[in-house]
Amino acid sequence: MQQLLNPETLIGALLIIGVVAAFLYGRGLAISRAQLTTDGARAHSLPSYHGYFSAWIVALFASGMIAFWVTFSGAAPNFVFAILMFCALALSFSIINRLLTPTFRARNHVERFIGGALMICSGVAVLTTFGIVLSLVFESLQFFKHVPILDFLTGLHWSPQTALREDQIGQSGSFGAVPIFTGTFMITAVAIFIAGPIGLLIAVYLSEYANKRTRAIVKPMVEILAGVPTIVYGFFALLTVGPAIRNFAEGFGFSVPTQSAIAAGSVMGVMIIPFISSLSDDVINAVPQTLRDASFALGATQSETMTKVIFPAALPGIIGAFLLAISRAIGETMIVVMAAGRAANLTGNPFEAVTTVTVQIVALLTGDQEFDSAKTLSAFALGLVLFVFTLVLNVIALLIVRRYRERYE
Amino acid sequence: MKAASTNYISDLRLKPNMGEVIEMMASAPAAETTQAKFECRNVEVFYSGKRALHGINMDVPDSGVTALIGPSGCGKSTFLRVFNRMNDTIPNARVAGQILMDRQDIYGKDIDPVLLRARVGMVFQKPNPFPKSIYDNVAYGPRIHGLAPRKSDLDTIVEKSLMRAGLWDEVKDRLKEAGTSLSGGQQQRLVIARAIAVSPEVILMDEPASALDPIATAKLEELIDELKEKYCILIVTHSMAQAARVSQKTAFFHLGDLVEYDDTQTIFTNPKDQRTQDYITGRTG
Numbered sequence: 001m002q003q004l005l006n007p008e009t010l011i012g013a014l015l016i017i018g019v020v021a022a023f024l025y026g027r028g029l030a031i032s033r034a035q036l037t038t039d040g041a042r043a044h045s046l047p048s049y050h051g052y053f054s055a056w057i058v059a060l061f062a063s064g065m066i067a068f069w070v071t072f073s074g075a076a077p078n079f080v081f082a083i084l085m086f087c088a089l090a091l092s093f094s095i096i097n098r099l100l101t102p103t104f105r106a107r108n109h110v111e112r113f114i115g116g117a118l119m120i121c122s123g124v125a126v127l128t129t130f131g132i133v134l135s136l137v138f139e140s141l142q143f144f145k146h147v148p149i150l151d152f153l154t155g156l157h158w159s160p161q162t163a164l165r166e167d168q169i170g171q172s173g174s175f176g177a178v179p180i181f182t183g184t185f186m187i188t189a190v191a192i193f194i195a196g197p198i199g200l201l202i203a204v205y206l207s208e209y210a211n212k213r214t215r216a217i218v219k220p221m222v223e224i225l226a227g228v229p230t231i232v233y234g235f236f237a238l239l240t241v242g243p244a245i246r247n248f249a250e251g252f253g254f255s256v257p258t259q260s261a262i263a264a265g266s267v268m269g270v271m272i273i274p275f276i277s278s279l280s281d282d283v284i285n286a287v288p289q290t291l292r293d294a295s296f297a298l299g300a301t302q303s304e305t306m307t308k309v310i311f312p313a314a315l316p317g318i319i320g321a322f323l324l325a326i327s328r329a330i331g332e333t334m335i336v337v338m339a340a341g342r343a344a345n346l347t348g349n350p351f352e353a354v355t356t357v358t359v360q361i362v363a364l365l366t367g368d369q370e371f372d373s374a375k376t377l378s379a380f381a382l383g384l385v386l387f388v389f390t391l392v393l394n395v396i397a398l399l400i401v402r403r404y405r406e407r408y409e
Numbered sequence: 410m411k412a413a414s415t416n417y418i419s420d421l422r423l424k425p426n427m428g429e430v431i432e433m434m435a436s437a438p439a440a441e442t443t444q445a446k447f448e449c450r451n452v453e454v455f456y457s458g459k460r461a462l463h464g465i466n467m468d469v470p471d472s473g474v475t476a477l478i479g480p481s482g483c484g485k486s487t488f489l490r491v492f493n494r495m496n497d498t499i500p501n502a503r504v505a506g507q508i509l510m511d512r513q514d515i516y517g518k519d520i521d522p523v524l525l526r527a528r529v530g531m532v533f534q535k536p537n538p539f540p541k542s543i544y545d546n547v548a549y550g551p552r553i554h555g556l557a558p559r560k561s562d563l564d565t566i567v568e569k570s571l572m573r574a575g576l577w578d579e580v581k582d583r584l585k586e587a588g589t590s591l592s593g594g595q596q597q598r599l600v601i602a603r604a605i606a607v608s609p610e611v612i613l614m615d616e617p618a619s620a621l622d623p624i625a626t627a628k629l630e631e632l633i634d635e636l637k638e639k640y641c642i643l644i645v646t647h648s649m650a651q652a653a654r655v656s657q658k659t660a661f662f663h664l665g666d667l668v669e670y671d672d673t674q675t676i677f678t679n680p681k682d683q684r685t686q687d688y689i690t691g692r693t694g
Contacts (some may be wrong), residue, residue: 211500290537294600296498298550298607299527308549312539 010082011066018058018089020118025093026054029100032294043102053106056113060316061092097319136387139380146374147175152381154178158344160364160375175378177385179346181356183261187331187336190265190350191272195325198269199276200318208278209304220279226274230334237267237339249351259341262350268335283317283401284310316400323397327390357386425686446471446611447492448639452506454487455498461487463665464506469658474633474642476652476673478686479662485645488662492643493529494522510611527554529611530604535620536596538588538603543580546588546599547571550607566606573639574602575632594625598632605636613634614644618651630655649689653677661685 030050034043065088069081100106144152152324155176202222206215242263247255295305311318341353342363364379430669454462462484469475469492470594477485489494494515496502508515515525527550538546547567551557557563567584571577576598578590588599598619602614614633618626633655636642646652652659653673660670661682669676669685 115521143634288537290533290535291539293498293531293533294497294537294539294603295549297493297495297526297533298603299525300549300553301523304553308553309539383527 005151006077007082010079011085014085014089015059015062016083018092019055022054022058022093022096024052025051026096026100026106027051029054029097030102030106034102044105049106049110050100050104052110053104053113054100056110058089058092058097133387136380136384139377140384141379143374143381146377150380151175152177153385155167156346158360160360160378175374177357177382179344180355180357180360180382181342181385182346182348183344184330184356184358186261186348186350186354187265187268187340187356188326190262191268191329192322192326194266194269194320195272195276195329199273199282199321199325200274202277203280203284203318204306205282208302208310213366215288219278222277223274225271226278228271230332231338233267233271234334234338237263237335239333241267242339245351255350256351257341257353259339259353260351261340261354264336264338265350267339268329268332271332271335272325272329275328276321279321279324280314280318283314283321286317287313300301316403320397320401322402327393327397330386330393331358331390333362337362357382407408411447442689444471445469445543446510448507448509448512449491449506450489450509452491452504452508454484454491455503455505457501461665462491465667467660467667467670469641469643471641472504473657474637474644474655475657475658475660476646477643477645477660477662478649478652478688479668480648482664483662484665486661487662488614489615489643489645491528492611492613493531495526495531527607528609529613530607530609531613532583532597532601532604532615532617534616536593536600538596538599539590540587540589542585543571543588543591543599544584547602550603554607556607570602570606571599573605573636574598574634575628576602588617592625594621594628596623597625598630599634605640609640611641611643614642616645616647619647626651635671663688 027047027050030043030047034047062085065081065085065336069084073081121273152175155174156178157174157176158179159174202218206219210218238258242258242260245263246256246258274407291309291313292305295309301310336356337359340355340359342359343353344355344360345352347354361379361382364376364382415610424536437582447467449465449467449469452462452465452467465488477489479485490496491504491508491513492510494504496504501646504516510525510529514520520659539549541549544567546555548563549571551563559568568581571580576595579595580586580599591599591629597620599637601612601617617633618629630651633642633644637655637657644652644656648650656673657670659673659676660683661668661676661680669680671681676685677689680689686692
């Protein structure tokens with residue numbers, strides 16, 4: 001009981017009780033006042049709208065009070081504040097009492113409150129994005145004071161260990177990010193090379209060939225692939241796929257490490273299959289049936305219709321699906337951390353261990369770190385590059401998808 | 410015939426009543442003068458087991474325009490799609506009965522519906538050009554059927570088809586432009602050119618003018634009038650005036666039954682069935 005009676009609980013209870021009471025009060029007021037009008041004129045809004053309006057007023061008053069207190073007093077809410085809030089609620093009830101006449105347009109005001117609440121919710125998401133971008137940019141600028149941006153973007157050698165003491169040798173710190181970018185692109189390329197054809201063919205099968213029942217079963221099953229936690233894919237890549245590729249290569253007399261771009265990329269490819277298949281299936285389905293009819297009526301077979309009519313018509317949407325899948329693959333971390341290794345090799349051979357932007361960020365920021373060293377700050381620069389790249393891809397994808405939609409609607 | 414289609418018991422019979430078939434054929438005097446392109450015997454279509462057409466018996470002459478009229482949902486479009494087996498592409502649709510084209514059963518085992526559709530072209534309600542160039546739209550059919558081994562052959566086919574569809578003069582300078590950039594009426598003539606390009610014997614038209622304005626409609630009707638010299642045309646239409654203008658024979662459908670089938674002039678001036686009369690005078694439908 002002792003703990004239940006703290007000021008926070010009391011204020012929370014006040015808030016909830018106040019809102020509920022305001023609703024009942026407003027509605028009751030509306031009903032009783034409507035009955036008082038003897039000329040038979042109807043109230044502008046239904047009683048429940050008066051109730052909703054009152055509840056909104058009280059909620060706004062109370063949350064405004066809390067926000068004000070937290071911002072300006074700096075102290076945690078205490079019993080003094082609880083009493084203040086009680087007074088404020090009493091005041092808001094008297095305002096409600098004044099406002100709610102039968103001619104009051106509660107319905108329209110409630111609509112405005114709802115619009116405002118929706119706007120605030122979306123505003124939170126937008127502001128968060130801006131906040132993340134700004135923090136990335138500022139930290140990256142810090143980094144670029146240590147390392148020139150051109151060296152970072154064009155340097156061929158990555159070894160982020162900086163000297164902790166003046167006399168330390170061999171720890172000069174070298175921040176050429178090219179090997180990391182090539183590693184990222186190689187793994188992404190392997191993933192798309194696998195997911196692209198398979199995902200697209202799944203989409204074609206589901207949208208054109210499968211009957212309704214098959215589709216209803218197969219589509220959700222494929223989509224489950226996207227719902228498997230990436231850590232599960234990660235150990236699958238490390239413990240099953242990697243050794244399998246190594247053994248296979250050894251059969252031909254090649255020596256291949258367990259951790260390789262191809263192991264990580266192929267498992268990532270499996271993961272992004274549903275992105276391509278589901279989105280492509282949607283755009284193929286969006287191609288008007290009249291085009292299929294036209295092609296069939298000219299004596300085309302189903303596959304001719306697919307390749308010569310449906311596919312070209314759906315191509316922009318399919319490209320959009322690919323771009324979204326690519327940006328998903330570039331940002332993927334867990335699989336590559338586990339299956340691709342951490343060595344920043346500059347190589348074109350997918351059977352070698354490579355590293356990616358995300359893996360390096362993990363490596364740079366895990367463990368004990370000073371947050372103002374060039375090493376940790378470089379993570380922000382990498383993150384910024386990654387963000388810009390996926391952002392550009394997403395924007396292009398959305399533009400393509402939108403243009404395609406306009407054509408058929 | 411009226412009795413056959415409304416009588417519940419006679420609808421359950423499996424074999425067509427030959428007496429009625431003969432009576433019906435006798436009531437179609439045009440069939441004596443021209444040969445039948447299609448002979449339909451007790452054609453029924455089911456959607457998911459529900460019967461949409463009730464044993465249609467009808468001969469389509471191999472020249473001229475045959476119009477199918479009737480209120481919405483009467484089965485006339487369903488019936489039209491029987492002739493090029495487009496109902497095959499609808500899941501859960503099933504066709505029963507016999508349809509002979511030049512005395513050959515088009516639902517027979519040895520018939521490839523894909524090849525049948527090259528012989529029986531179709532024009533749809535809404536113009537549906539492919540999102541390709543005007544040239545590629547017309548060349549689509551000849552290409553998939555390998556009708557033009559050389560580029561010059563294909564050029565000839567495209568030009569001839571567009572000419573026959575009355576569109577050549579309007580588009581000859583912009584064959585590379587998108588087919589979808591044309592106006593509605595031009596698009597509809599483009600898809601007719603596309604259908605003609607594979608040299609079909611029959612052209613099915615499913616309310617081809619319903620999305621067109623009166624001027625484009627008049628042009629289309631003019632075109633149909635020219636095309637009937639070369640092709641057997643079946644047209645579904647909601648406009649009785651259009652049926653009267655373009656067709657030589659008219660079939661009136663009602664609730665899945667073929668109510669009356671006769672020379673267009675007879676149908677519109679002297680219908681035998683009360684339902685036909687009610688429909689063409691605007692009292693029902």
